[in-house]
Amino acid sequence: MSSDVVIAHEPTSPGQSPVPVSMRDPRSAAPDDVVIDIRELSKCYRVFPKPSDRLKQAVLGWKRRYHRDFWALRDINLQIHRGEAVGVIGRNGSGKSTLMQIIAGVLTPTEGQVGVRGRVDALLELGSAFNPEFTGRENVFLYGAILGLKRRDVEARFDDIAAFADIGDFLDQPVKTYSSGMKVRLAFSVQIQLDPEILVIDEALAVGDNLFQKRCHQRLRRLRENSGVTLVFVSHQQEVIRTVTTRAVLLHEGAIRAVGQPGEVVLEYRRLLHDEEKRSAVGHVRQLERQASKTRETARADAQANGTPSCFGDFDAVIESVEILDELGDPAGQFTAGEPMRIRIQGEVHTPLTHLNVAIRIRNKEGVKIYSWGTLNQDIDAWATTGPSAEPEAFWDREFAAGERFCVEFACDCRLGAGFYEVQAMVAEERDQYYEDERVLHWQDEAAFFTVRVPKDQHFFGGVCDLNMRAEYDDA
Amino acid sequence: MTTLSRPIVISPEGPSLLAWLNPVAFARTMVGHRNLIWQFVKRDLRNRTRGTHLGFAWDILNPLLMLVVYTIVFSSILEARLSGKQTETAMEYALYLFAGLTAFQMFAEPFGRSAAQITSKRNFVKKMAFPLEIFAISGVLTSTIHAAIGFALVFLAALLVTGGVAWTAVLLPLLLLPAVFLAIAAGWALGAMGVYFRDLQQFLGTSITRLLFFVTPIIYSVEMVPEKIRWILYLNPLTVVVSGVRSVVLAGEQPNWLAWGVWSAIGLVAMLLSYAIFMRARRGFADVI
Structure with missing residues (x-):
């Protein structure tokens, strides 16, 4: 330094x-x-x-x-x-x-x-004193008066003001037709002519x-x-x-x-x-760890006290951890396109419950939902082929006792484009089999993060997801 | 480049309420801002008819049309009379009504908007160091100009109907004084309160203004009110103004000068007091708006 x-x-x-x-x-x-x-x-x-x-x-x-x-x-x-x-x-x-x-x-x-x-002439927001119904010319005089200038002073400098603003014929149009840039130009021009x-x-x-x-x-x-x-x-x-x-x-x-x-x-x-960026990444991990040790009551109290939108629900069941794992089951934060990844959600049920749905949602940096999947989606798949409740293995049919724990792993090949992704996790009680009526027990935003790299030298593609395209062409 | 003056100190305390209660300083600031006040009066006047084809003509046409409507309604539909004056024609009643209404509107218009006066000028509060106190003045000046147009029509109509206007009509500006003072006072006091209690805006412009309309002798005359409860009318400063305006303009009689004097004095004190309150309260405006 x-x-x-x-x-x-x-x-x-x-x-x-x-x-x-x-x-x-x-x-x-x-x-x-x-x-x-x-x-x-x-x-x-x-x-x-x-x-x-x-x-x-x-x-x-x-x-x-x-x-x-x-x-x-x-x-x-x-x-x-x-x-x-x-x-x-x-x-x-x-x-x-x-x-x-x-x-x-x-x-x-x-x-x-x-x-x-x-x-002190403060341009806290240029053009904020303009009246949109009046022309630029009229507003120049009004603005001059606001800044303490006499009419003849403004008249004497009008040509300079117009020249600097350089907005042409718009000067005689109502300010409501101006772009924000034009408004700023005019306001600034008046301001600097004021000594x-x-x-x-x-x-x-x-x-x-x-x-x-x-x-x-x-x-x-x-x-x-x-x-x-x-x-x-x-x-x-x-x-x-x-x-x-x-x-x-x-x-x-x-x-x-x-x-x-x-x-x-x-x-x-x-x-x-x-530093802040680093800290916030570490902070998320810490938050997660903290969350993991929370009982239902403290989680509820905490969510209410913070009023944070990142976590809500009835907390009859809570998500205690959300982990992103690689092929070998080790925690991972970065994947290359095509690599297998698993998202493991663990939690605890606080009251006897059935018809649970544990789900994840993946969003990209811009907040766009890329994908969501849950145990209910899988159950729906199963019912479609065998009829409702015919499959004894459906997560839907499981009965949880108070204090019982659950662990769900979502596995896939990572087909996402290069970028930074957020995982949201949810556990809900479903009242029907079509996502029509659900009671969110615990919803966790920013539950985990991962990044995806797309190396330039192998299976390189652009965009948010890999459609696994094949180019077909005539043999020359 | 001006030489460096003594610094202006921006501090948490600021001048006290008493320091603002200085009539000389008050007058000096108002005169100092006269250019700005005039700009805002012009802006208000133009704003209303901006974008219309007839422009300013509407400011004259509107009251004229109102006068015509009243005349038609009261001459051919209602045949209303002010009691005890059997000689009175419907046209005269319409004129009575219109003169009273014009004086009332001069007060009611800025009064009804007073609570929203500052909250609606967000940019002036938050984005620049602006003398917010001028809005109360410019608002009342604007409505006074509208009233002046109305009274000009009253004179014209009176000339046509009765063939002349009493000399006492020159007293008109004087008679309006208490209403002007009180309207400005309301602008400051209610304007400042409206910032902290937005609810005020909800009933001031509607219920309160309408109530005021009915406790002011506009559609009726003071004489029509039973003597036992007539004193209630005199608690309303607009009673003195409205009936006084009618006396001098239409009847050619002297108004109740005593009541006028009392209300003028009250209005003046209220104006100075609410100015001080406003200047004290405005320090917190930007925090709340």
């Missing part, structure tokens, strides 16, 4: 700026040059489990709390100097937008304060096309270098952060994780993303 970057794993103490001295613009040695001074800033949202709890809190709030606190920002300290271009990055929900909204004066902080010198002092931009420019984005960034740079405009912006485009900003801030879970030279901060961000 270069010395230009301060990684703040611990919250920085009050008054101590995480900005390394080397990053400061030489012109801005005077403390007066701090245009945005964020001190010990925290923002807490109240999260109400039910909408009615909000009313209860308002009326009976002195008695007890009806909400959970969610700290979107925790103890942020940051000084931004005049003429700086500060980029803010971080994952979704890391507090970026909340920070922008507080600087823009839209949100009130819970603790700490922000001192702002100069007028802004501090521009706060929250991902607004990402909508424009590449050429327009390039022109925006050039213009922003000119504004910054010639007029001393200060820029603060959020972007998910790491390239933009690296090329446009003079300093970057990485937010993570509401706190500043790193601040300093943009390239280094972007690198730290990517490191963070990688």
Whole structure:
């Protein structure tokens, strides 16, 4: 890690700026040059489990709390100097937008304060003040008024605004006919003609096309270098952060994780993303292990407490483990096309039950259901040839006593295309033999994962599944 | 580039309720936003008839058609009269009704929408630092302009029917003042409440406005109400406004100045108070909307 970057794993103490001295613009040695001074800033949202709890809190709030606190920002300290271009990055929900909204004066902080010198023009969402029924021209004047410009000021700059927006005849069409890119172009053009002092931009420019984005960034740079405009912006485009900003801030879970030279901060961000990805994969395995040791009662309580959609049911029977195995019965996570695979589901029945159906479903990364199969499907197959209940082996007919365990293995040759797959597992009590009426006892999303590789040099195919095609052609 | 001024501090506390109760600062902000307010009045006015072929003409046609409908209904179908005035023609009654209704609408229109005033402007709350307080003003100004068109028609019709308008008609703007103050006050107080209690929107625009219509002497006159319960009418500020408007415009009589003065004062205080409440409450708007 270069010395230009301060990684703040611990919250920085009050008054101590995480900005390394080397990053400061030489012109801005005077403390007066701090245009945005964020001190010990925290923002807490109240999260109400039910909408009615909000009313209860308002009326009976002195008695007890009806909400959970969610700290979107925790103890942020940051000084931004005049003429700086500060980029803010971080994952979704890391507090970026909340920070922008507080600087823009839209949100009130819970603790700490922000001192702002100069007028803040916030593009939290470009074009959000436009009235769709009016023409672009009319909206330019309205927008000018919103931003505090007199009519004649807007008139004087109108040609510049129109030229930069470059939307041609659409200027005299109602804004409702605009594409989102056109709206952004027009709004941004008005905004930069205003002699802004501090521009706060929250991902607004990402909508424009590449050429327009390039022109925006050039213009922003000119504004910054010639007029001393200060820029603060959020972007998910790491390239933009690296090329446009003079300093970057990485937010993570509401706190500043790193601040300093943009390239280094972007690198730290990517490191963070990688770690998170690894952790989430490990997390799933852990969750599974935890689930396995759960009794019916705790599983039910847990599912209700979390309200997670990933697990639900009556828990009269629970799935304790879902394993993906290779040919030899060893746990496996990766298959090449055509390889045998088995999915083993084990669980326990808590009350005497019959007519059970244990099933799996495979989804790809995009969430598309690729395949589902269950013991009931197999039973239906059997009944089709021998008539209902004639087959004594049907899983359907098995009677489970309380405490009895079940183990079902689904075996197949893996005919899936290259990719990452999720296995969902379910145990249900069926009331008829056609999937018409079932009671889900335990449904587990993301019960297991596996990846499929399609090597280039043997049986290579494209798409989500192998149809095992044969090309036939005339003998030449 | 302007020189660096003293920083504006955004902090959890913010100015107190009392700090907002400053009439001078209040007046200064309103004057400061006059351009913006005017833009939104224009936007409201145009928005209503936007996309129609006749455009602004509808703003005149609509009340005119309403006046015609009333005249037809009351002259040939209902033959309604305000009690005690046997000389009165159906046309005069229609005019009475229309004048009262115009004054009532001026208040009821922004009042009915007040609770939804902020919640319907999500972008202005969440996406920019916008002086949300101007919406109460621009809303009432818009309805006042609509009322002005209505009253112009009343004058015109009165000229045609009775051959002249009493000089007391010049008092009309003054008489409307309590309704204007109270409508703005409602815009702030109910607008802020509506953010936290959305249920307010559900009955304010319908039940409450309709109830208000019936406890205001519009389709009847104050004299028609039994004296024992007449005082109830005077708890309604619109009674003073509506009957006062009729007195000065149609009857050429002086209104009840005492009641007018009381309600004007109450309206002014209510306006300042609800402004302070609004400015205090708005700090939490973005959290809730």
